[in-house]
Amino acid sequence: MNTQDENNKQEQSAWKKYFSGGNFIINALIAFIPANIAIAILREMGFGGALIIVGVLWGFIYLAGLLREKISKRTKKTIETINKIETEKIIKKDKPKNKKIIWGVTLLIVVGVIIFFFISNNQQKLSDESIDKGTENYEQITGTLYRNNQYKFRIKFPEGWEVEDGDGPHIVKKATKEGSTVSVYVRDFFGCEEGQLLLDEMKREYKKETGINISDSEVKQSMAEITANDFSNEEFEEMMSGVSEGILSKYEGAKILNEEIRYLDNKKAFYVKSEVSYRALDLEVQAIMVHYITLYNGNIYMVVGGSPKDKFPIIEKQINPSIGSFVFENF
Helix, strand or coil, rough: HHHHHHHHHHHHHHHHCCCCCHHHHHHHHHHEEEEHHHHHHHHCCCCCCCHHHHHHHHHHHHHHHHHHHHHHHHHHHHHHHHHHHCCHHHHCCCCCHHHHHHHHHHHHHHHHHHHHHHCCCCCCCCCCCCCCCCCCCCCEEEEEEEECCCEEEEECCCCCCCCECCCCCCEEEEEEECCCCEEEEECCCCHHHHHHHHHHHHHHHHHHHHHCCCHHHHHHHHCCCCHHHCCCCHHHHHHHHHHHHHHHCCCCCCCEEEEEEEEEEEEEEEEEEEEEEEEEEEEEEEEEEEEEEECCCEEEEEEEEEEEEEHHHHHHHHHHHHHCCECCCCC
16 A cells, blocks of 8 residues: 555656646657657658657656756756865856866766767758858868868778768768768757757756856856866766667667777777667668767767678778777867
8 A cells, every 4th residue: 555655646746747837848848859750750650640649749748857857866966066075166157167167067967868869869861950061161072081170070981982971960971881881970069959958957957056157158168178088987988878778769679789988089989889770671681880979079979880780790890990090180
């Protein structure tokens, strides 16, 4: 009886927290994009009934509520830690380097969520707004050497592979050959709806706990200076938990074969090797994929290589040197 009563109270509490008043509006805004993606996929599969659509919407709103609750708890714990370690001078507005510390911790909390959506939502078609190609001479290609002047990096794709424009959200460039691929993704942390909504949530929590207002420009300026190397290995692994979660969410039945911290151009990068299956026309393909993801100057960079499972032991010898050639260019 006691257990049943406790479960009933938890269900009533969840309803009040996730589906009432201002919480419902915020949760609905956060859930809007992923819910619409899921509904569109279901419609393509022939499932478009009203009950299914309503169920998906409410399910994503519930997940958004759980997500916000988790972030809120982690934020409070982080602020308590800061208050124990730092003096009152640490949080004064005239200390820019201390703002970087504060917002670095906030980034640690939020970025895992952004990475989850970054990876799991890459089924969408690339929009013209995803990658800004308005800058003159924003890219240069010499053979298989690709340089991007907008996001300031270069990579040497494998010799003999075809270098192409990306065909998914935030894919800057990719190279392909006989079902194998190496792709470079870039996402501006502030250039996505989820990032801005969650950032606003963090600012509200911070104001509630400290009584201090920090402007958007101060946050962006501080976070634009943060790189993956600003975090300890333990913090970075926690931040990058969304990588594996995103892969498992995107590919049904996927297996994580390995995950660890490696490096891209001397910057910490979270490495995940996975086995996935996907369908193309009437075929089901078993593939091995490797993800390297890092944070640099306010952007999330992800380099992904993959090939059919039976070819991977050979293709890996071409993929690894290509990913290893990725370099940030500061000019």
